[in-house]
Amino acid sequence: MPLAHANDAGGSIRVPASCCGLVGLKPGRGRTPSGPLVGEAGFGMIAEFALTRTVRDAAHLLDAVAGPIVGEKYAAAPPDRPYAESITADPGRLRVAVTTDAWSGVPVDPQVQGATVAAAQVLEWIGHTVTSASPDLAAEDVVEAGMLVVVSTGAAILRAPRRPDPTLIEATSRRVLSETQGFTALDVAAALDAQHRVTRAVGLFLTGYDLLVTPTIGQLPPPHGTLDYDDDTPGQSARSWLRRIFEVGPFTAPFNVSGNPAVSLPLGQSREGLPIGVQLVAAHGREDLLLQVAAQFEQAVPWSGRQPSIHA
Known part of the structure; x- marks a missing residue:
């Protein structure tokens, strides 16, 4: 198969792409529709798209599915030309920022850092201007804003005509449902404030750069079971689960919060033969630029x- 449907609330397109050696484009907020079955997916932080093998396939698919359903709350401006055409265009000399430091402060594997630095060197070789720089983000704001996705998911389940049997769902889902019922309007307001702080910080940063380059995840692909959704250890919460996820993948979620388009490209490989993804992030509405540079x-x-x- 050249592509497979996926959605991304904190990295669920880009992280698997990084771990499997694939192209994983997360469109920006409003680029692909969430309706008509879903009203507002995770307060605008969830994007629908796919995993692909090639940049060309990502561009053709985006041409097929981009554009809002009439009346949607979020809508990105249409591109000047089809994405499948734009990937052959020269983006010009770009201002590129690169960082290998996680905003949460978790350590990043040296091989992952090396692949990201090597990608930046390729961009310099192509002719772009590369600078070491990073937006000023508070990791706790990303976690706080991420609770909006948690509670909106829980609320959707709780509003369903048929409630799930708690004995038939995993421990993290049970916690999500329980905590959603205790979430107040003040909690939502605090999480929205955190979302706006992240959005403004990323937006301000990208007024000075065309692209930001980071690792996709902070470590080599972890073994199955590293993140156990059925972990019922006492004292766990939905918030602590988010923090655990962000320890593995600290670089992706900020751009769900901010709504910027981002793509993971399979640009590295570890000594053990494991794939290493490198993430590119662009300003709102610039999926075309991401695809042009990905094609380069x-x-x-x-x-x-x-x-x-x-391998098979």
């Missing part, structure tokens, strides 16, 4: 022939 990478450092030591 695909030509400069092609990944289609890269295979692990054991």
